[in-house]
Structure formats: structure tokens, C-alpha cells
Amino acid sequence: MENENIITQLSIFVSNEPGRLAAIAEILKNFNINVKGFNLAESSEFGILRTIVENPDRAFDCIRSKGVIVKKTDIIGIATEDSSGSLFEAAQIMAKAGINVEYGYSYTGKDSDQLFVRVNDTEKAIKVLKEAGVKLIKRSELQ
Amino acid sequence: MYWNEKMECMPVEEMRKFQYTGFKSLIEKLYNSNKFYHDRMKSVNVRPDDIRSLDDVRKLPFMYKQDLRDYYPTKLFNVPNTDIIRFHASSGTSGKPTVVGYTENDLNYWTDSLARALTSIGIGDKDILQVSYGYGLFTGGLGLHYGAEKVGASVVPTSVGNTERQLELMQDLDVTAIACTPSYLIHMSDVANKMGIDIKKDTCLKKAVLGAEPWTESMRTKIESTMGIRAYDIYGTSEMAGPMFTECEERDGIHISGDHMYVEILDPETGEILEDGEKGEMVVTMLQKEAFPLVRFKIRDITSLNHDVCECGRTSPRISKITGRSDDMLIIRGINVFPSQIEYTLMRIPEIGNQYMIEVTRDGALDNMRIMVELKPDMFSDKVTDLVRLRMRIESELRKYLEIAAVVELKAPGELPRFEGKAKRVIDKRVF
Incomplete structure (x- = not known):
């Protein structure tokens, strides 16, 4: 049985283009993905958006269907x-x-x-x- | 299998005699009937009588792309307009396009050249060839079309664009071979993936004839392994007629039919003729063309020659893969860089995809090169340090190979532009 304390985080690659973060936020909004927490890690040329969402499996499929790089992390x-x-x-x-x-x-x-x-x-x-x-x-x- | 065994396997010395005869009569004809050639030859004091061997070709002056623009549209043609049965025109990247014309014989020679080429890679009457080169003013589509019909293949003339429909036809008609630019094939494969089609498993595609833009061995490896096909390089420019020559099954250079074209490779700096294997600027003379002759034309492609008889039995010299066009060469902080070298390096890095863009800017007196690549979804790490390390590794690979520093930027898949015709991957923003 899966450990109930393991939480699935979605990590999303955000390249350093104006409007890229907004585009990802729009995807989350359009698919009604409820964000419980997030953090944006960035380097000079790209960022990684780490989010805790309701129903991460569904959110993962939705985000990926838009061609965005997304990964599940425990x-x-x-x-x-x-x-x-x-x-x-x-x-x-x-x-x-x-x-x-x-x-x-x-x-x-x-x-x-x-x-x-x-x-x-x-x-x-x-x-x-x-x-x-x-x-x-x-x-x-x-x- | 040969299409024209006599010409393709003619002993080398006999071919040289054939070329000399062709050359001699071409020069005599042009000197006497064409003002441009007459004046050019006079300017270097050469008369047809001075051409006594094939090596005397070197006495003749060069022809440049600029000549084609200066004599736009048809002033270099050598037949009356009534004999022209088709025009093509190349995209004019700088200023006016160049127009080329064909007599009936010209189209026949061109088609024959492609029939030889397709036969040499095993494409024949059992094949269904999808021609995804542009049809129209561009020579690729119609050229391959007639060549393929000549060998009896069934042609699917899809031209470029509407990729979903192309993939549907590829599946429904059991297409076995495709002719297009390498970048378009990669685009098709991306679209196929999105549609849930695996070209390797879900289509009958076995061969691809790829050209019209420089591509590298590492790109070939990628295309072949992801699509389960064999990819062959095809070469030709609109000035020559269009795409004309390909590799054979041995894939060790592109066979140049000696009866169609005479090739010299020159040192771009000194203009001296280079030995076999040495890379330099290609200069071509078309031996059979009627409407639009081409004598010692500086085509600006960089390659080397190999006169060894090929394993396939063809005696024609082979040129190595075009590694760049001297026009495409970028000079970054004084160092010559060909985009193909950059591509070669990038394609060997498994974490990144097939698309890339190169941007050159100038900051004061310093050139800066920025290379944008797309991260592969399954290679994504959510740790900043891993991605920074990947970026640094790409930069250090580029530095090792190109000896210049480039800044690499990681992009998400699909963020970089896709090209359906010729890929334009270099943006040079410098002002000189």
C-alpha cells in the first residue's frame, strides 16, 4: 500500500520568457486546478514552479496535454x-x-x-x- | 541497381574525355552566342581555343550569385524564350529572387539525374513516395515528383504543410518513402507523436530523402532511430536545376554524375584547387544545360571531393555532406562557426530535443552567441542545480568543439519555432 504521508508535488519547467508563468497559471485556471501551495525556484535563465494541488494525477495529465514539461515528485x-x-x-x-x-x-x-x-x-x-x-x-x- | 549503367559506371578516364568534349562545345557555343560569357572570357583573355584539356577549365572566370541578380531575370539565358518550357525561382534572401529556366531537354536531364539517384537508394516502382517538398517556384517538389514518376514510383504530391493530413495519408496509402527537408520530417514526427502515431510502428515508411538545408550525421542517427527508417542525403540547388544527386546505399558521399556536372573544390582564401578529402568551396559547371548555362559557378557550399570508385560500382566522384554554405558561416569574435557544427554538438546531447535557434548579438565590440534548445520532457529534473549543470555541460561541449563561448538557454518543448520549408535557425542581430 502506498504511504499516505507521501505527497505528490508537481514540478513545472518555466523558461525565462515574458508571459511564460502567466501562461502556465492560465492553464491551471482553465482546468480548474486548485493550488494548495506553491514555490518558484529560479535561476537566471529559467524557473521551476513547484505546486501542491488537489488531485495531482488529473492536474498532471491536464498540464502535460498542453505540452508543458511537468513531473511528479514525492x-x-x-x-x-x-x-x-x-x-x-x-x-x-x-x-x-x-x-x-x-x-x-x-x-x-x-x-x-x-x-x-x-x-x-x-x-x-x-x-x-x-x-x-x-x-x-x-x-x-x-x- | 543502376538507372543508366553506362554513364554511372563509365571508366574514369573515359568520363574525363566525355566531360572535356562537353566542356569544349559548351564554351564555344557560349563564347559565340552569349554576351555575358563572351565578355567575361575576354576580360581574362581566354578564347575557346585556349581550352585544350579538362584542366584548362581553370583558365575560365568564375560566375557568382551576384551575376544572377545583376542579370535578373533572364538575361543569362542562352535560348529564345519560346524554347523555355518552365521557370522556377529561388527565394531571394537578400534582394531579388533568382529565376531559372528550362528547355525540354533540361527537364529531361534533371529528371534522369533524379531517376538515377532514386534507383541508387532502392526507390523504384514498388514504392509509394510522398513528396513533402514545396511544390511551386521551389524546385524541390516538382523535381522529385518527376524523378519519382520516371522510376515508376507512385507519387503522393502532398507538398508542405497541413501535417496532420499528411500523416493520415502516409498511413492510409502505405507510403514507403518520403522526400522533404530534415527539419520538416522532424516536425512531422513531433506532430505524429501528438496524434498518437508512432511512425516506426504505425506506418510503412522505410526511407527518407532529405535535403535543401544542411544537416548532420548526428541528426541522421536521431531521425533513423526514432522513426525506424533509413535517411539519405540529397543535394542540388535551383541554379543547377534543383535537387539532383543523392548518396547511394553505401552512404559515403553524394554521387555527382560526371556527365551532368563538373565539380572543383577550391581553397576559399587562395583559390587553389584542393586535393581529395580537403574541404573547400565548391565550384560547379553544368555540362548539359541549355536554357540557363552555368560555368564555374561559385555555389558557396563547403564540401570535399572523393574520386575513389565507390563500393556500389559507380565511378562518379562523391562530395562529402555539405557542412555549411560559405554564406551561412558566422564569424564570432574572429572565429569561423558553421551552424552545422553547433547542430552536430547539440544532437549528441540526449537531454535536449531536435529544435534549436542561434542568436548572435554585438555588445560594443564583442560578439555574443546565444543558443536556445528545448529540454526533453522525460529528462526534466525539478532541481535547479541539475538543470544548471545540464546547461553548463552543453556550454562546455560547445566550447570544446567550436572553441568559442556560447550562452545556452533551456526552453520548454514547443517554444522554439518550427519550420515547414527551409529552417532558419540563425538570427544575426549584429550591425556591421
């Missing part, structure tokens, strides 16, 4: 009440377990803050975080 969502303290705690647990955090971004929700991270070993990270009592977001909570 990430973990950490529910936090006090983000700086929790970030420290989670980071320390993973560091001890030898897990590398590749990138992360946060989103302030209604009930809690959410911290999304991409790590080099998702399964192991979920295991050690859960064992340490850190509250992880379930995939179903984002639907």
Missing part, C-alpha cells in the same frame, strides 16, 4: 504550530538519521502551518519523523 508535508521551532526539530531529527533536505517551502493554512520538504530518502524520513512524534500531513488532507 515530498513530505509537516504540520507545525510554531514554524521556526518545528522546523528546527524536524531538521534535527532528519539530520541525525542522515537524511538530506533538498529544498522546502511553507504554506500557512487555516488550522496549522505546513512545511513541505523534498528529501533524498522519503520513506526513511517519514519513518523517523513519525517515530519522533512529528505530525505529518496525509495526502487525503489535501484533497
Whole structure:
């Protein structure tokens, strides 16, 4: 059975052309894709839009049908009440377990803050975080 | 299989005699009847009597593209207008187009040349050939059309454009071979993918005759592996008649029929005749043309010659793949760069697609080259560092091969322009 704590993020390639981001946002809008969180990583000549969406499988197919480069990436969502303290705690647990955090971004929700991270070993990270009592977001909570 | 065994396999010395005879009578005719040639020969003090061997051809003055523009449209023609049965015109990239004319014999020689070429790559009466070169003023469509009919192939004259419909016909008519530009074939394959058609599995296509723009071995490998076909290079320009010559099954150079065309390769700097294998500027003389003769025409294509008899048995000399046109050559910070070299390098990088654009700008006294490539969807990493590393790897490959620094930009698939006719992949924004 798939681990319910693994969250699917969609990573979208955005080239450095005026209007490219707007064009992608328009695709999301036209397909009624509900965005729960996003982050734009950029270098000087291109960007990568990372998004958490409702029904990522459908969103993936919709985006790809428009010829846009999109990829599914497994990430973990950490529910936090006090983000700086929790970030420290989670980071320390993973560091001890030898897990590398590749990138992360946060989103302030209604009930809690959410911290999304991409790590080099998702399964192991979920295991050690859960064992340490850190509250992880379930995939179903984002639907 | 030969179409015209006598001419295609004629012993080399006998062919040289044949060429000399043809040359001699051509020069005599032009000296006596054509003011342009008469004046040109007078200007270097050469009379027909001075041509005593094939090597004496070197005494004759060159003809340039500019001559064709200066004598626009038909002032270089050597027959009365009533003998012309067809015109073609080339796209004038700089100024006026050039017009070429054909007598009935001219069309026959041209068609015969293509019949030989198609036969040499095994295209014959069992084949269904889709001609996706433009029909009209461009010589590609009609040229291939008549050549293919001559060998008894069934022609599907689709011309360029309406790609979905072309693919539908390709499937429904069991097309076995296609003639078009390499960039159009790649475009077709992209469109086929979008329509859910796998050219390899869902069509009967086996062969492609590709030309009208320079392309590289690495592009050939890509085309052949993705479409499951064999691709052959075809060469010719409207001044010569149109597309005329192809590789044979050996694919080790393009066979130039000696009875149609005499080729010299010159050092572009010194003008000296180069040895076999040395790359230089091609100069051509058409030995049979009536309406629009061409003597020592500087065609501006860069290639080398090979006079060794080919494995296929043909004795005609072969030219290597055209690596560029001296007109296309870019000089970037003093270094000569052919777009084909850039293409060659790019095609060997698996993470990027087949489309690319080159943009040259000038910042003060410095030339800058920007090369835009499309990322392949399945090669996308969502980590910035991976993509930056890919970009740097492409840049370093280009630097290794071209010895100049270019800035590479990664684009999403479909963002770069597609070309249905001749691809225009270089944008030179410099002002000199």
C-alpha cells in the first residue's frame, strides 16, 4: 500500500520568457486546478514552479496535454504550530538519521502551518519523523 | 541497381574525355552566342581555343550569385524564350529572387539525374513516395515528383504543410518513402507523436530523402532511430536545376554524375584547387544545360571531393555532406562557426530535443552567441542545480568543439519555432 504521508508535488519547467508563468497559471485556471501551495525556484535563465494541488494525477495529465514539461515528485508535508521551532526539530531529527533536505517551502493554512520538504530518502524520513512524534500531513488532507 | 549503367559506371578516364568534349562545345557555343560569357572570357583573355584539356577549365572566370541578380531575370539565358518550357525561382534572401529556366531537354536531364539517384537508394516502382517538398517556384517538389514518376514510383504530391493530413495519408496509402527537408520530417514526427502515431510502428515508411538545408550525421542517427527508417542525403540547388544527386546505399558521399556536372573544390582564401578529402568551396559547371548555362559557378557550399570508385560500382566522384554554405558561416569574435557544427554538438546531447535557434548579438565590440534548445520532457529534473549543470555541460561541449563561448538557454518543448520549408535557425542581430 502506498504511504499516505507521501505527497505528490508537481514540478513545472518555466523558461525565462515574458508571459511564460502567466501562461502556465492560465492553464491551471482553465482546468480548474486548485493550488494548495506553491514555490518558484529560479535561476537566471529559467524557473521551476513547484505546486501542491488537489488531485495531482488529473492536474498532471491536464498540464502535460498542453505540452508543458511537468513531473511528479514525492515530498513530505509537516504540520507545525510554531514554524521556526518545528522546523528546527524536524531538521534535527532528519539530520541525525542522515537524511538530506533538498529544498522546502511553507504554506500557512487555516488550522496549522505546513512545511513541505523534498528529501533524498522519503520513506526513511517519514519513518523517523513519525517515530519522533512529528505530525505529518496525509495526502487525503489535501484533497 | 543502376538507372543508366553506362554513364554511372563509365571508366574514369573515359568520363574525363566525355566531360572535356562537353566542356569544349559548351564554351564555344557560349563564347559565340552569349554576351555575358563572351565578355567575361575576354576580360581574362581566354578564347575557346585556349581550352585544350579538362584542366584548362581553370583558365575560365568564375560566375557568382551576384551575376544572377545583376542579370535578373533572364538575361543569362542562352535560348529564345519560346524554347523555355518552365521557370522556377529561388527565394531571394537578400534582394531579388533568382529565376531559372528550362528547355525540354533540361527537364529531361534533371529528371534522369533524379531517376538515377532514386534507383541508387532502392526507390523504384514498388514504392509509394510522398513528396513533402514545396511544390511551386521551389524546385524541390516538382523535381522529385518527376524523378519519382520516371522510376515508376507512385507519387503522393502532398507538398508542405497541413501535417496532420499528411500523416493520415502516409498511413492510409502505405507510403514507403518520403522526400522533404530534415527539419520538416522532424516536425512531422513531433506532430505524429501528438496524434498518437508512432511512425516506426504505425506506418510503412522505410526511407527518407532529405535535403535543401544542411544537416548532420548526428541528426541522421536521431531521425533513423526514432522513426525506424533509413535517411539519405540529397543535394542540388535551383541554379543547377534543383535537387539532383543523392548518396547511394553505401552512404559515403553524394554521387555527382560526371556527365551532368563538373565539380572543383577550391581553397576559399587562395583559390587553389584542393586535393581529395580537403574541404573547400565548391565550384560547379553544368555540362548539359541549355536554357540557363552555368560555368564555374561559385555555389558557396563547403564540401570535399572523393574520386575513389565507390563500393556500389559507380565511378562518379562523391562530395562529402555539405557542412555549411560559405554564406551561412558566422564569424564570432574572429572565429569561423558553421551552424552545422553547433547542430552536430547539440544532437549528441540526449537531454535536449531536435529544435534549436542561434542568436548572435554585438555588445560594443564583442560578439555574443546565444543558443536556445528545448529540454526533453522525460529528462526534466525539478532541481535547479541539475538543470544548471545540464546547461553548463552543453556550454562546455560547445566550447570544446567550436572553441568559442556560447550562452545556452533551456526552453520548454514547443517554444522554439518550427519550420515547414527551409529552417532558419540563425538570427544575426549584429550591425556591421
